[in-house]
Amino acid sequence: MPRQVDYEERRRRIAEAVCTLIARSGMEAVSLRDVAAQADVSMGAVQRCFRTKEDMLLFALKHVSQHVSERANQRIAATHTPQAAATLLSHTLAELALLDEASKTQAHVWLAFVAHAPASEKLAAVLHDTYAELHRLIAWLIRYGQDTQEVLQGLDAEHEAHTLLALADGLTVHVLAGQHTPATALALLQRHIDVLLTNPSDRG
Amino acid sequence: MPRQVDYEERRRRIAEAVCTLIARSGMEAVSLRDVAAQADVSMGAVQRCFRTKEDMLLFALKHVSQHVSERANQRIAATHTPQAAATLLSHTLAELALLDEASKTQAHVWLAFVAHAPASEKLAAVLHDTYAELHRLIAWLIRYGQDTQEVLQGLDAEHEAHTLLALADGLTVHVLAGQHTPATALALLQRHIDVLLTNPSDRG
DNA sequence: CACGTTCTGATGCACTTGCATCGTATCGCA
DNA sequence: TGCGATACGATGCAAGTGCATCAGAACGTG
Numbered sequence: 001m002p003r004q005v006d007y008e009e010r011r012r013r014i015a016e017a018v019c020t021l022i023a024r025s026g027m028e029a030v031s032l033r034d035v036a037a038q039a040d041v042s043m044g045a046v047q048r049c050f051r052t053k054e055d056m057l058l059f060a061l062k063h064v065s066q067h068v069s070e071r072a073n074q075r076i077a078a079t080h081t082p083q084a085a086a087t088l089l090s091h092t093l094a095e096l097a098l099l100d101e102a103s104k105t106q107a108h109v110w111l112a113f114v115a116h117a118p119a120s121e122k123l124a125a126v127l128h129d130t131y132a133e134l135h136r137l138i139a140w141l142i143r144y145g146q147d148t149q150e151v152l153q154g155l156d157a158e159h160e161a162h163t164l165l166a167l168a169d170g171l172t173v174h175v176l177a178g179q180h181t182p183a184t185a186l187a188l189l190q191r192h193i194d195v196l197l198t199n200p201s202d203r204g
Numbered sequence: 205m206p207r208q209v210d211y212e213e214r215r216r217r218i219a220e221a222v223c224t225l226i227a228r229s230g231m232e233a234v235s236l237r238d239v240a241a242q243a244d245v246s247m248g249a250v251q252r253c254f255r256t257k258e259d260m261l262l263f264a265l266k267h268v269s270q271h272v273s274e275r276a277n278q279r280i281a282a283t284h285t286p287q288a289a290a291t292l293l294s295h296t297l298a299e300l301a302l303l304d305e306a307s308k309t310q311a312h313v314w315l316a317f318v319a320h321a322p323a324s325e326k327l328a329a330v331l332h333d334t335y336a337e338l339h340r341l342i343a344w345l346i347r348y349g350q351d352t353q354e355v356l357q358g359l360d361a362e363h364e365a366h367t368l369l370a371l372a373d374g375l376t377v378h379v380l381a382g383q384h385t386p387a388t389a390l391a392l393l394q395r396h397i398d399v400l401l402t403n404p405s406d407r408g
Numbered sequence: 409c410a411c412g413t414t415c416t417g418a419t420g421c422a423c424t425t426g427c428a429t430c431g432t433a434t435c436g437c438a
Numbered sequence: 439t440g441c442g443a444t445a446c447g448a449t450g451c452a453a454g455t456g457c458a459t460c461a462g463a464a465c466g467t468g
Contacts (some may be wrong), residue, residue, distance in 0.1 A: 005415070026323040028232030032456065033273070042417045053456065108322060115319035117381055118312060119230040124382060131383050162384070163392050167367065170374030177321055178328060179335050188367050195399065209445070235425060246447045257426065 011049050014039045015063040018056065024106035027116060030057070054154040058122055061113045064106055065130040070098055072137060085145035086197050092141060093189060096134060099175060099182040107172050135161050142196070151196055160196060167192055215253050218243045219267040222260065227312035231320060234261070262326055265317045268310055269334040276300055276341060289349035290401050296345060297393060300338060301372040303379055303386040311376050339365050346400070355400055364400060371396055 017039035021030045032053060050056035065204040072092050079088065098107040117124040139161035145151030171185040180188070194200040209268030221243035225234045236257060240247040276296050277352035283292065302311040321328040344364035375389040384392070398404040 024321045024323070027230075029323070031454075033454085036417095044415080044417045047457075048415070111315075111319045114377055114381060115315045115364065116230045119228070119233070127381050128383065131378070131381065159392065159395065162378075162388075163371065163396060165376055166374030166389075167371050168374065169377050170370030170372065173318060173373050173377070174335070174366075174370055177331050177335065179316060179332065184366075185370075188363065188370065191363065192367060219440095236427085237425085248447045249445080251427075252445070 007049060010041070010045065011059060012063065014041070014056065015047060015060040015163040016050060019064065019105055019109045022060075022112050023105040026114040027057075032056075054120075054122075055112075058126070060109070061126055062124060064113075065126060066110050068096065068098070068106065068110075069133055070128060072134070076137075076141075084150060085141065085148045086150045086193075089138075089141045089145060089151075090190060090193055093138070093164055093168050093193065094186055096138075096165075096189050097185065097189060099171065099185050099189075101182065104176070107176055111173065111176060131165070135165055138164055145197075150198060152198055155196060164192070214245070214249065215263060216267065218245070218250060218253060218260065219264040221270065222264040222266060222338065223309055223313045226264075226316050229263075231316040236260075258324075258326075262330070264313070264326060265328065265330055268313050268317075269330060272300065272302070272314075273334060273337055280341075280345075286355060289345065289352045290354045290397070292395040293342075293345045293355075294394060294397055297342070297368055297372055297397065298390055300342075300369075301376050301389065301393060303389050303393075305386065308380070311380055315377065315380060316402060334367070337367055338399065341367055349401075354402060356402055359400060368396070 016033060018030060021034055021038055023040070028090070032043055032046055036046045039046070046056070050059065059109065073097055075092055075095060076088060090110050095103075098104070098110065113123060114127060117127050135158075139157045142151055142155065142157040142160055146153055146157070168189065171189055174180045175182055175185050212274070218239060222234060225238055225242055236247055236250055239260070240250045243250070250260070254263065276299055279296055279299060280292060299307075302308070302314065306345050317327060318331060321331050339362075343361045346355055346359065346361040346364055350357055350361070372393065373385065375393055378384045378387050379386055
């Protein structure tokens, strides 16, 4: 058995390079050569890792999706000291909205992929699954809040989750478009969540 | 004075072709040759109309933006028989959200441009202006509704307008991503508007 | 230390891209 | 009807694309 390489690690490294390039100058600016240069590997290495360019882009999308989902799940799972459900809801949505400066790259990439999803079956599938998972998560949080009497009982958790997700996505877009600062977007999101709470001062 | 051509008409024709191609297979699939073929003109004609490809894309974006803004404005201006402010608000937002099947192409194009705005100064400027105008419009409608006692007095029209716009955009994205049908998205939007009304049955 | 397998990266190739060029067709006007 | 300005569209061109190829380096194993 000759020289062995950690392909997973390399794939991730290349995916990061793809994201950097997409965030910098859009999706059509991503060429195999540029990716190789950005990831500091040879073009041959890229081609060995991914059969085609489309495979590479798809992997990059999954990479980002996974990153976002995981972060949201961890935020919840890591809550040893039981937090207020309302706080949890606020923080989780704030993270999903990719509002902070550090998430800007991911937001760029996400938007680029959403824009191209209609032209690619597989891409659309990944996005669909990710959204479904996030929706499940938010709806669960809302029901949890209702159990703890923090969220109004009359609300339909499924509907409110859809609305919250759409609002979060819309705000992400508006921040990227320079229409809002992350801070004002966050405030708008919080204002909307407050309406759902029995006691708005419960905010996190 | 020799052969004269209606350049504006041709520009619009080419812009339509650009939109069709973007909607069909994304922005990077738009080449001058494809555009020429789609618009059923020669490549030379395209090059005569637009100095560069970027100019062409920019014009296409303005074309769509203008189309959307105009439709919203007309909806309001054409209201001879005074409609309920709440109805006006609902209908206007529903149109802006580009939810119906007929607007799907425009939604595609809008999304493609938003995704590429971070990579293009001029593109971002056009989007910024369009959003500002739409925000002004929605805020005005809310204040109008407050004047007619249809919308709750305590609301901050500016804030609510931002939220509504973000929600509309988010829903547009979700519909394009196949997460919602236009009908369910519309219902979600309406549910949110209802919360702002003094008498929710006023819906249009 | 060789052997054989795996990985590498440079190069080639067919193709497409945006843009420039230029002879020709087309029209308004004298 | 002929002139001259204008628009046309085919073609050329250099650059860049994704992907295939392949000689050789790098490495674990006998």
